[in-house]
Amino acid sequence: MAGRVGLAALRLPPLPSTGELVKLYRLQALKQLSQNFLLDPKLSSKIVRSSGRVRGCHVCEVGPGPGNITRSILEQGAERVTVIEKDDRFLPTLQLLQDASQGRLDIQLGDVLTFNMEKLFPDDLACAWDGTLPKIHIIGNLPFNVATPLIIRWLHDISRQRNAWVNGRVRMTLTFQLEVVQRMVAPPNHPQRCRLSVMCQNWCQVYHKFTIPGRAFVPKPDVDVGIAHFIPLKEPQIPLNFKLVEKVVRCVFSFRQKYCHHGAAVLFPPALRDELVTKLFTVADVDRKLRPFQLTIFEFNRLCHAYAAMVEENPRLATYNREKPLIEEAEEND
DSSP, X not given: OHHHHHHHHHSOOOOOOHHHHHHHTTOOOOGGGTOOEEOOHHHHHHHXXXXXXXXXXXXXXXXXXXXXXXXXXXXXXOSEEEEEXXXXXXXXXXXXXXXXXXTOEEEEESOTTTOOOTTSSOGGGOOOTTXXXXXXXXXXXXXXXXXXXXXXXXXXXXXXXXXXXXXXXXXXXXXXXXXXXXXXXXXXXXXXXXXXXXXXXHHEEEEEEEEEOGGGEESOOSSOEEXXXXXXXXXXXXXXXXXXXXXXHHHHGGGTTSOHHHHHGGGSOGGGHHHHHHXXXXXXTOOTTSOGGGOOHHXXXXXXXXXXXXXXXXXXXXXXXXXXXXXXXXXXXX
């Protein structure tokens, strides 16, 4: 009986649908912010279920918009939900959910690209990095222009065990353009294999949970949407500094269809290039005539360690950076 009472307390009272609230408050998705509303409650519920069990957990939802996924998170029994929303036009619909949630919903106005989630969760939820997963989830239907820069920043945070990840290996379930998710999960030799594949797979287990057709969103985007689920690894497969790994992977993929030694050459100044490229592939024991998308994570590991040893011998190599770092691209795309 006590369990039934507990479940009843988690149910939201009857409310207008999210679609009705969007019409009531005359909310429109702004093209300049790449906004697309997902108003189907079944799909919102499926996104939340794909993140794993949220009952009794603390959930941070990023970019809630009018609150359709927020509603599903609350209905599936999250103990506490914090939403981070940049657009204050959505405050009325979110505050309606807040009033109905019996104190389980907290609203934070802010930009998720710069928001520090370190103090967002109770201290007693924190778990050791090599222990069990904390009862914390990050969920979000993000605008396309934010999603990729954000995951790069969060991978960097995961590598440093900071931001939300000061609490342990916090899981993420996020929406991206379908093609981006396909790149994230692409294995070696896959046509979508790229630097994003290596970066994501080095620090996380990445899963393509399911696909939502573009017609399910308002307004309809030109692409379908993939749901990606990330679980941080206890140990990265390339256990080196994020920026060093990113630099090597970025340079190698700079000539994606050519032999990988062409891209690796841009790691080095022209005067030393031939000598150091030969040394890099010899020390790493990697075939220089493989294409970048053919390289396994283990081969990238050897290349990164070989490059790190060369930087230790010649520290000036660390400052040579002909190609633009992915983290800088993320900042420019804000």
